Structure formats: C-alpha cells, structure tokens
Amino acid sequence: MKHSSNSVRQSQLFTKTRKEAPKDEVSKNAQLLIRAGYVHKEMAGVYSYLPLGRRVLEHIEQIVREEMDAIGGQEVRMATLHPSEPWKQTGAWDSVDVVFKIVSRTEKEYTVGQSEEEIVTPIGQEYVTSYKDLPLAIYQIGQKYRDELRAKSGIMRGREFTMKDMYSFHETQEDFDKFYQVAKDAYLKVYERLGLVAKATEASGGAFTKKLSYEFMVLTDAGEDDILYCDKCPYCVNIEISTQKEGDACTRCVGGTLARATASEVGNIFDLGTKYTTDFNFTCKNREGQEVHPIMGCFGIGITRLMGVIVETFADAKGLVWPEAVAPFRVHLVELTSDSADVHSEAAEVYRELSEAGISVLWDDRDARAGEKFADSDLLGIPLRVVVSEKTLSAGKFECVHRASGRVEHKSISELLGHLTA
Amino acid sequence: MKHSSNSVRQSQLFTKTRKEAPKDEVSKNAQLLIRAGYVHKEMAGVYSYLPLGRRVLEHIEQIVREEMDAIGGQEVRMATLHPSEPWKQTGAWDSVDVVFKIVSRTEKEYTVGQSEEEIVTPIGQEYVTSYKDLPLAIYQIGQKYRDELRAKSGIMRGREFTMKDMYSFHETQEDFDKFYQVAKDAYLKVYERLGLVAKATEASGGAFTKKLSYEFMVLTDAGEDDILYCDKCPYCVNIEISTQKEGDACTRCVGGTLARATASEVGNIFDLGTKYTTDFNFTCKNREGQEVHPIMGCFGIGITRLMGVIVETFADAKGLVWPEAVAPFRVHLVELTSDSADVHSEAAEVYRELSEAGISVLWDDRDARAGEKFADSDLLGIPLRVVVSEKTLSAGKFECVHRASGRVEHKSISELLGHLTA
Numbered sequence: 001m002k003h004s005s006n007s008v009r010q011s012q013l014f015t016k017t018r019k020e021a022p023k024d025e026v027s028k029n030a031q032l033l034i035r036a037g038y039v040h041k042e043m044a045g046v047y048s049y050l051p052l053g054r055r056v057l058e059h060i061e062q063i064v065r066e067e068m069d070a071i072g073g074q075e076v077r078m079a080t081l082h083p084s085e086p087w088k089q090t091g092a093w094d095s096v097d098v099v100f101k102i103v104s105r106t107e108k109e110y111t112v113g114q115s116e117e118e119i120v121t122p123i124g125q126e127y128v129t130s131y132k133d134l135p136l137a138i139y140q141i142g143q144k145y146r147d148e149l150r151a152k153s154g155i156m157r158g159r160e161f162t163m164k165d166m167y168s169f170h171e172t173q174e175d176f177d178k179f180y181q182v183a184k185d186a187y188l189k190v191y192e193r194l195g196l197v198a199k200a201t202e203a204s205g206g207a208f209t210k211k212l213s214y215e216f217m218v219l220t221d222a223g224e225d226d227i228l229y230c231d232k233c234p235y236c237v238n239i240e241i242s243t244q245k246e247g248d249a250c251t252r253c254v255g256g257t258l259a260r261a262t263a264s265e266v267g268n269i270f271d272l273g274t275k276y277t278t279d280f281n282f283t284c285k286n287r288e289g290q291e292v293h294p295i296m297g298c299f300g301i302g303i304t305r306l307m308g309v310i311v312e313t314f315a316d317a318k319g320l321v322w323p324e325a326v327a328p329f330r331v332h333l334v335e336l337t338s339d340s341a342d343v344h345s346e347a348a349e350v351y352r353e354l355s356e357a358g359i360s361v362l363w364d365d366r367d368a369r370a371g372e373k374f375a376d377s378d379l380l381g382i383p384l385r386v387v388v389s390e391k392t393l394s395a396g397k398f399e400c401v402h403r404a405s406g407r408v409e410h411k412s413i414s415e416l417l418g419h420l421t422a
Numbered sequence: 423m424k425h426s427s428n429s430v431r432q433s434q435l436f437t438k439t440r441k442e443a444p445k446d447e448v449s450k451n452a453q454l455l456i457r458a459g460y461v462h463k464e465m466a467g468v469y470s471y472l473p474l475g476r477r478v479l480e481h482i483e484q485i486v487r488e489e490m491d492a493i494g495g496q497e498v499r500m501a502t503l504h505p506s507e508p509w510k511q512t513g514a515w516d517s518v519d520v521v522f523k524i525v526s527r528t529e530k531e532y533t534v535g536q537s538e539e540e541i542v543t544p545i546g547q548e549y550v551t552s553y554k555d556l557p558l559a560i561y562q563i564g565q566k567y568r569d570e571l572r573a574k575s576g577i578m579r580g581r582e583f584t585m586k587d588m589y590s591f592h593e594t595q596e597d598f599d600k601f602y603q604v605a606k607d608a609y610l611k612v613y614e615r616l617g618l619v620a621k622a623t624e625a626s627g628g629a630f631t632k633k634l635s636y637e638f639m640v641l642t643d644a645g646e647d648d649i650l651y652c653d654k655c656p657y658c659v660n661i662e663i664s665t666q667k668e669g670d671a672c673t674r675c676v677g678g679t680l681a682r683a684t685a686s687e688v689g690n691i692f693d694l695g696t697k698y699t700t701d702f703n704f705t706c707k708n709r710e711g712q713e714v715h716p717i718m719g720c721f722g723i724g725i726t727r728l729m730g731v732i733v734e735t736f737a738d739a740k741g742l743v744w745p746e747a748v749a750p751f752r753v754h755l756v757e758l759t760s761d762s763a764d765v766h767s768e769a770a771e772v773y774r775e776l777s778e779a780g781i782s783v784l785w786d787d788r789d790a791r792a793g794e795k796f797a798d799s800d801l802l803g804i805p806l807r808v809v810v811s812e813k814t815l816s817a818g819k820f821e822c823v824h825r826a827s828g829r830v831e832h833k834s835i836s837e838l839l840g841h842l843t844a
Contacts, residue, residue, distance in 0.1 A: 049499040077471040081582040160503040
C-alpha cells in the first residue's frame with residue numbers, strides 16, 4: 001500500500017484537539033472529527049479537511065484507485081462546473097431536485113456536478129466508434145454537489161462530498177453483467193482493505209434508473225439502513241424491497257437463513273441501460289455491423305462517506321480508532337515531558353529511525369502533561385502509540401499501546417522496526 | 423522526482439488523436455491538447471482532463487506540493503461550496519464580479535470558491551491564539567471558479583481551473599516579508615523544475631488588496647504580458663506599472679540595462695495585510711501580550727494555467743513537447759507493424775524491462791501505419807521515442823528520438839536503461 005511516509009512533529013501541526021464539538025453538530029463522526037482537528041465545519045453538510053483529515057482521505061482514495069486501475073478503469077478529471085445544456089438534454093435539469101442551479105452574470109446557466117453522466121457520455125461518444133473500443137471504464141475521484149434540503153449525518157451525507165465515480169460503456173447487456181461481477185469483486189476488495197465487512201445488496205434503482213441497482217452495505221451498528229443477509233451464502237437485500245423477513249429460509253442457497261442487520265451504504269452500481277447514450281444520440285458499430293446505443297453503468301464510492309462510516313464503525317468512548325490502512329500516521333510517538341534531556345533525544349532518535357524506514361510518525365513533542373497527551377492520543381486514534389519517558393529509558397524498551405485493542409507491549413527500537421516493516 | 427511509473431498500452435488508452443481542433447477553439451494550447459486527446463472541451467473556459475492530461479497535472483502538482491511542503495506549508499482540502507455569509511462579511515459578495523452566486527432551493531445562498539480567504543481565515547482563527555502559533559502557512563491544490571465574461575486562452579484562463587493556493591499568517595510585517603522571500607525562492611524552484619525561466623515582478627495589487635503584489639512571469643513568446651527586466655540583476659517589473667522603458671539603466675543595480683519581453687503570469691503573491699483578520703475579528707496575542715490582527719499573505723500558482731504555459735512555450739509545428747518533469751510518460755515506445763512476430767515480442771520485452779525499472783512507458787502497440795504512428799508520437803510530445811522495428815531487431819539497437827531536439831541515437835536496451843535511470 002502506498003502510504004504517505006512523511007512524518008510530522010505535533011508541535012508544528014497547526015490543528016489542536018478541543019473538548020467540545022459545536023452544539024449544532026449531532027452526528028458522532030463529525031463531532032469526533034471536529035474535536036480531533038481532522039475537519040472544520042463550514043456549514044451543514046460542508047466540511048474542510050485539515051491535514052489529518054486530508055491524509056485519511058488520500059489513503060482511502062489510493063486504495064480505491066488501485067482497485068479501479070486493476071480492473072482497467074482509466075482515471076480522468078472531469079469538469080465540475082457544467083453548462084446546463086447537457087442537463088436539459090437528459091431531462092435532469094428539471095427532474096432531479098438536488099441539482100444546484102447557477103445563473104451567471106453572462107446569463108448562461110450552469111450547475112456543479114452532482115453526478116457526471118452528462119459530461120462522460122459525450123466524452124465516450126467522442127472516442128468510441130466501434131465495439132472494438134468497448135468495454136470502456138472511465139473514472140475519477142473528485143467533488144460532487146447536491147442541493148440537499150437537510151444535511152445531516154456529518155460527513156456521511158453532505159452538500160459537498162468527495163466521490164469516486166466510474167462510468168462504463170458496453171456493447172451488450174451480457175458484457176455489462178460480466179463487468180458488473182468484476183467491479184463488484186473490486187468493490188468488496190476495497191472495503192476489505194479498509195477493514196470493513198461489506199455485502200452487495202439488491203436495491204431499488206433510485207432517481208437514475210428504473211432498473212435494479214446494487215448497493216454495497218457495511219455491517220455496522222451505526223448503520224442507517226436495515227438489510228437481510230443470508231448466514232450461509234452472499235445473498236443480501238435491502239429490507240425496503242424484500243418480500244422476506246428475518247428468520248426466513250434463503251431462496252438462493254440450500255440451508256441458509258436470513259438474518260437482519262443495520263448497515264451503511266458505502267457504494268452503489270446503477271445499470272443505466274441506454275438512457276444516456278440515447279439522449280445524446282451516441283451510437284457505435286456492433287459486431288454485426290449495426291449502429292447501436294452502448295449500455296452504460298455507473299459505479300460510485302463515496303470517499304468522504306466511507307471516512308465517516310469508518311469513524312462510526314470503529315470509534316470508541318475515548319475517540320477515533322483508525323484501521324491501519326487509512327490512519328493519518330502509523331505511529332503516534334508520545335514523548336513524556338521530562339527534566340532529562342535524554343528523553344527528548346531518545347524520542348528524536350526513534351522518530352528518525354522510524355521515518356527513515358518509511359513509517360509515518362506523528363511525534364507529540366509538545367510541552368504538555370502526560371494525561372493531556374494520552375487523552376489527545378486516544379482521541380486522534382492512530383493505530384500504535386509508542387511512549388518514550390524516563391521509565392522507558394531505563395528499561396531500554398518502549399511502551400507500545402495498540403489503539404484498537406488496548407493491548408500493551410514493550411519493545412526495543414529494533415523489535416519495533418521489525419514489527420512495523422514486517 | 424515522484425513520477426507515476428505505471429505504463430500503458432496505447433491500444434488500451436481510450437483517447438485517440440484527431441486531425442482538427444474544434445472550430446471555436448482559437449488558443450494554441452487548447453487546440454493541441456484537444457487534438458492530442460489530453461483534454462475535452464465542455465464549454466468556453468471549462469475542460470475535462472483525460473488520462474494523458476490528468477497525468478501531466480499530477481506531475482505539476484507533485485512538484486508544487488514538494489516545494490510547498492519544503493517551506494513548511496501544511497496541506498488541507500478546503501470546501502469549494504461556500505456559504506454566502508463569510509463573503510458578505512468581507513464585502514466580496516457584492517464587490518467581486520467573478521463570484522458565482524447559487525440560490526439553493528432552501529433559499530440559502532452559496533458560492534463556489536474563486537479564492538479561499540473567506541474559508542481559511544476562520545480556520546486560522548480557530549487554531550491560532552498566540553504568536554507562538556505563527557507563522558502559519560496552509561495550502562491546498564484544488565478547483566477554483568470564476569464567472570468570467572469572456573473565457574479565452576484555452577486552459578490558461580478558465581471559468582473552472584486548478585490552483586495551488588497557500589495562505590500565510592504572521593505576527594508582524596517583518597515576518598511576512600521574511601516568509602515572502604522564502605516563498606519566492608520556492609516558487610522560482612518550482613518553475614525551474616518545470617523547465618521554465620521565471621522572474622518575480624512587482625505588479626499592482628488587483629482586486630484583493632491595495633498593496634503591492636508580486637507576479638511570477640515566465641518569459642515566453644506566447645506571453646500575454648509585457649515586462650521589463652534587468653539584464654544583470656533579478657529586477658523585473660510589469661510594464662503597466664513601470665515608469666521606465668526599454669534601454670533605461672536599472673535603478674536596482676549598477677550597470678544593468680532594462681530589456682523588454684513578453685511573458686505569461688504563472689503565480690502571484692498578495693500581501694493581504696490585516697484586511698481579512700480584521701473582517702473576521704481574528705486576533706491573537708503578540709510577543710508584548712497585546713491582541714493583534716495577524717497579517718496574511720496569499721500565494722497562488724495556477725496548475726492548469728501552468729500546463730497551458732508549458733504547452734505554449736515548448737510546442738512546435740508538429741505538436742506538443744513536454745519537459746521531462748511533467749510528461750505523461752517518459753518513453754513513447756513505438757512498435758512498427760511487421761509480419762515478424764519477433765518485433766512484437768521484442769517491443770513487449772522493452773516495455774516490461776523499462777516498466778520494471780520504474781520508467782513510465784506508453785507503448786504504441788496499435789495496428790497502424792508507421793507514418794500515422796510517428797505523426798501521433800510527435801503530436802503527443804513524450805520526451806523520448808524508442809522505435810522497435812525489423813530494422814532495429816537486426817541491428818540490436820533501438821532508434822531513440824528526443825522529441826524536443828530531434829536528436830537521434832541508437833541504443834541497446836541496457837544502454838537505454840542506463841540512460842533513463844542515471
């Protein structure tokens with residue numbers, strides 16, 4: 001995994017922790033992220049990501065990028081300021097209520113993208129002339145905007161949010177179905193790498209399509225949705241569209257029973273059919289020499305939403321708990337203030353050695369009480385805390401505390417390096 | 423330099439070159455970038471960046487990021503959807519004509535950021551309480567939006583564009599001046615790494631401030647501005663605000679003479695004084711224990727603009743010419759179609775060896791005529807073309823053509839590897 005290896009001294013980091021979240025912030029994820037200095041709230045549903053939050057987002061994005069590249073996705077950066085014309089062409093300008101409308105002083109109308117079908121379809125049309133150019137999958141990671149009536153759930157459902165959106169083009173329905181399976185596996189790999197337990201569920205198509213869609217749900221007590229899943233096979237369905245109930249026998253396998261769980265949506269796939277290629281009169285030659293409208297798919301993963309789900313899933317009473325793969329740093333090096341200069345120089349040495357080995361370290365080199373440092377460390381949620389103090393100096397081993405489990409070990413610097421670079 | 427090492431087979435790349443640019447596209451940079459498939463035009467002043475264009479942007483961004491990190495800049499991602507309130511607080515909502523105004527269906531007013539003083543000042547205010555927290559430099563790389571009456575110059579002046587914007591906070595004017603020098607050197611290093619010759623000029627402050635500002639100008643025949651610069655010392659001034667003319671003696675050094683040149687602006691620095699900290703009532707304790715308004719600076723580099731300037735500066739009659747540091751790939755491996763399967767397997771071997779050595783390669787493995795392949799290769803502008811053909815097979819050496827100079831060399835694979843990894 002590509003992990004940002006640059007280490008930071010906490011005395012140089014401009015953010016600080018705070019005791020209280022803003023009163024108007026009701027969601028657990030935003031409360032904790034604000035208190036820990038990961039995000040700054042601009043208004044309901046809009047947040048800025050400060051250095052620690054940016055690092056988490058980048059780690060999530062890199063995992064998503066690697067898995068999209070692995071299935072042949074080609075990364076682009078589409079415009080986010082859109083002319084109104086293609087939105088009128090697809091009807092979304094008037095029918096989709098979350099489309100922001102901008103009237104320019106030139107009297108031209110624009111929107112800021114809440115999705116990119118209106119942009120990507122003409123791009124596909126520009127380059128695809130034959131089935132030989134298909135299948136094609138184009139994706140990007142960038143900002144999306146939705147004119148939500150009420151923004152709630154902190155960073156999990158915003159008026160502005162970061163999303164990976166991929167669009168695929170296919171000659172036939174069979175080819176779409178084949179690619180759907182490939183993309184589904186890539187999605188499940190993403191969630192697994194993030195330390196989450198996810199299931200692909202069948203759901204209703206939503207605003208975009210009348211067809212069935214697929215949602216990816218992370219099982220978490222903090223979930224907003226109710227799902228039924230088979231205890232034996234991968235079958236899973238959003239309770240909203242299920243005709244079955246908890247305890248029923250699974251209809252997809254022999255011997256499975258349906259269990260109920262709360263879950264959070266962390267991705268979706270829409271079979272767009274030929275809706276957009278028809279709207280834009282986008283055709284290409286198929287194998288039989290006929291001009292056909294390619295079938296499109298839309299594959300979304302909310303990056304900021306995923307960050308929120310990770311917070312909700314793992315955080316405990318003391319604060320954030322980051323899975324190793326997305327943590328802003330791998331090690332929180334906590335130096336306890338001491339009259340002995342040796343403690344500081346020992347901490348500096350650990351900082352140097354770990355950083356040189358490519359391990360990202362946040363070094364708490366601030367002049368503060370031990371209790372404050374430990375409370376901050378718990379709140380920040382970095383996976384491994386390494387404590388340097390007069391006590392550890394005399395022992396020759398450092399106290400290493402695993403944030404998630406609370407497990408304590410004592411390791412020498414070489415044991416620590418061995419553990420972290422294994 | 424951190425270069426994306428992943429190589430691509432051209433037959434898999436969804437973009438293709440085209441003979442003609444759209445008729446409404448008058449700028450050289452956009453014409454070439456569209457013809458070569460680097461960008462897709464959405465409307466005047468708004469472009470999507472396709473895989474090749476995205477790679478160039480990422481390389482520019484990484485160079486900028488490294489130099490901003492080196493001077494202590496802390497990277498964040500600020501919101502781009504802004505509530506109108508802070509814009510009204512600073513007066514910009516009504517006084518800055520390029521501010522896009524969005525009226526939501528909730529009747530709340532928003533804008534999409536054309537600059538981020540309205541967002542970053544409250545963030546600074548949240549965390550800075552004392553001179554001990556200063557100086558502070560916060561930066562981001564992201565999208566900006568301007569409601570331009572006329573968008574021209576292709577990707578060099580858009581309604582949407584990518585920018586690195588850094589904001590600094592200082593206790594005293596002396597400290598701002600000191601940081602300005604540090605940032606100026608970092609800027610000049612960025613341009614040098616991009617292969618450009620840049621100068622820091624004095625200019626008028628523009629919309630943001632009545633104070634003097636600094637512009638960074640790249641000397642290029644395609645430039646939109648006229649500057650006077652000393653042929654002996656670093657002095658340089660925008661002709662608009664100069665009281666001197668070409669041929670005059672330099673007033674900043676002994677023996678220098680002012681020369682005139684056309685140039686393109688590729689960065690700027692504004693001394694914002696206490697305008698924004700006063701507007702937001704942001705104070706902190708200074709060394710004497712008094713509450714003072716910190717002094718702010720704004721440091722911009724247009725990323726997409728820089729890409730346009732690079733195109734304008736280096737492109738020739740045959741197409742794009744990328745400096746090594748920003749090219750989408752380091753090597754364009756051109757396999758000439760042959761009846762001999764050996765040519766293809768030899769090309770595959772070169773592709774594998776270079777890629778494994780961390781060198782990014784675009785491999786033209788398409789079934790096309792040599793003339794078409796060479797014309798495409800010239801248009802794409804990748805620094806080094808390596809040709810594999812029946813002729814090179816029998817010689818045991820590959821024809822290597824440097825795009826910028828046209829220089830031709832013949833190298834074995836090990837000589838090539840030695841050259842590229844040196």
